[in-house]
Amino acid sequence: MSRADRVACEDVVMFVNAAITSTGQREFRSTAAAQRLSLAFLHEYVLGNYRDLYAATLALDVNHLNAAMVVTNLLRTAREAGAAQRAVEGRLIAARLRSLPPQRVYGVFRELRRLRINNRRTRAIVRDWVAARPDPAFDAVKYRRSLSVAARHAHLRLPGEVGTALFDWRRPKRYQTPILEAWRRAHYEQRALYELPYTVAEGLAARHGIDRARFLSGIAPKLTAGERLRLQASGARHRVEALVLDLATAPLTRLAIYVLSLPRAERVRRRDELTDALRAGARRAARRQAGTWGRVVAVLDDSYSAAGSGVKRRRPLAVALAAHHLLEVLAADYTGLWLHHRGDPLLVHPIGPTGLGTRLVDALERRPDRLVVVSDGWDNDPPGQAAEVLRVWRTRLDPHRATSVVHLNPVYDADTFDVRRLAAGVATVGVRDAEDVAALVELARFATGEAGFEELRRHLADRVDRFLDAERAAS
């Protein structure tokens, strides 16, 4: 592989790692501003040098913030792309916007307006996305400001009463569309409030001076899954029965975050329920791949830095806990080793230094087929020992590479524009949700330089085709 290809390969993998992990929020070791600055630079760099690959990352599991940034950047610099490129980008953007949560997409539209990007193609993209929304009247209530911004910016023709509701809502005596009528009545009538989405109802409830506990029990049936999860503590405080979480449907990593948010005493009390929920979540995430990974040993980081930051509380630890349960399902024979914690993984707590070296030896001693390390990569007890252990293992103890080592890192390191690596020659990939582990391990071989740039291009092209096919089948 030529040096240029190797650099290109590293750049793209670096960008994908960043786009998966960084949410532009504060991390344990860097501020939100540093994360955003670093991420914005990386986007500019990859967009300028590898435009087609930059667009192709929309087909990967990059997080919502980065997907939105990619879309905005592609539209912002559309004149630099050729006609053929634009056609592919347009399809990718449309497909990705459909899979993004609506508030993120409206965020993109607002950003387009702020940047004064308004051309025929952009307007068509906005128009098609809004037209494909299942219920424009619902959007007119829940995303009222955003939809009106999009409508004005892209000169949208809104169906029926939606336009009136957005721009002249006081004129009609009553609306024919039920949700618009409920929304109109909710301004005057407390009962109508509970037919509205939670975010809208909350503001109106405050205006009516409704008691929080009563409001929460009334609005409970209207909550989305994310809102329900977020309101658990609030619901418990106000003793609202209706808010009880259905553990069977929550995604694995979300579930792990929820479990770790509970005090240890409660985790002990609800041990069976929570463990079963985590196991079921892992089985759902693994699907057909369950039991296909052979003998797996995982080294899981529960050092103090796994506590994350105030805005991402215990996220790295939650990813490790979720990965523990997922790997248990994926592997035929599994052992999970925490750095400090012993016993039931449900009670894990972030504390102490990151001594990966000795734990890696413990793991490698079992001679697994696959070694998975989930850590933020700040190996400090003693510094750099993990890299040394892995190097000696590769050169002296396992020259035939019987054990494949993958490092999953949930934290983006703003200073190096990448997730922090454990050792040269060991694949490090960013991870946000443990559910994506299987797909990420696929990507890991590009991180070590084993596979060439052409192969990476083919892989991405393949992912793009699959992504577009899946979207076409869904729509």
Place this chain on the structure above:
Amino acid sequence: MTAAVGGIDLTGLTTGPAQTWGALRLVPLLRPAPVTDLRLHARLHAPDALSIVSTGPRTSYVSYVPHAFVATWSTDGTPAAAYGTQFHAPGDAGAPDGVRLTFRRRLARRENRQRLRFLPLHLALEGYLMLQFGGPPVAWQEWTRAAVTRGLSPRVEASYTGTAVTGLDDALRVFEIHPDQCGMVLYVADALAAAFVVPHPDDYRALHPTLLQDFYGDLLFHYAYLYPAVPGFVARLDDTGIGSVADLRDEMARAEAEWRAQHAVMADGLLGTERPTVTPVRRMGRFTLSRFLPAFDPDVENHIGETITDEAGRTAYLKTFRLSAAQTRRGHLLSQLAATDWNLDATAAALRTDRDGLVGRLDRAGFGHLLRPDIIDAVRRRH
């Protein structure tokens, strides 16, 4: 009272691997068996509140006291239960509300019978200044009346709080505390800045953030500002002889011993100091609270500090402050003056200079006001 003994005895403490952050290197000190019959707690005072610490009937000086510690101590040797953060009425001596001043009668005094309260480093800073606090014992004609009758009062030394040291707040925040950690050695640009040891890991956990409110000399302030980053020391494993996992473990143990030895070299300026002057301040049960002064040798680093040692001389508590070069020079001058009873000619001879040279040095060190104006003016004219 003053006894010159060997260096600081850190028996029972082992060094952990350093964690670096920018120009700061933080080395944890681990205690496999914690001291259980001595416990320390921080008493945090209102930030930015001025407090007056009265040290005698005659003098009182204004100083910024960010926090004071309270020592809890049990006679029967049972583990002292965590005392929790205590809020005592600050107005022991009737603190006036409006001006936010807190009066404390003595720097170390008995509180309730079994508790000892003291203001960290004040003891030592006071001792440093006290060194020649009384001024000339013989009324040589060169010294002013004020110097002879009132000594060096008012006594003021400047230092920075930890919050002013670039990056220290982040370094302490991201530092991952070991479960059995009882202390910390702090390096700024690989210069030993401070050492801090407490008897018990729980105390350390509680006191870890207070490192940010401690005193640091101006040298460290500038080092932290000017040096971008210190390198992390990575212990390289020698893979030539490794044929099995057991060999790998042996090699790791050897590397560990190596970096422990290396840290002993780095901390040599404090731990290897020969014969610091140790003054016991108070004795309680088997523990002795004392403060120590360095030899004031301008060529090496000088640390002052305070310790609590047990009957065998092992350190239960330690807190140090590194003097800047200027402070060391002042201490050196004062100690030389003291050795010759403040006789200028004898001191000049001891410092291998002449009378003018010594007067010039005193002037530059900020002690010019102690000499009679005609003498100092004459020297200034000649040079």
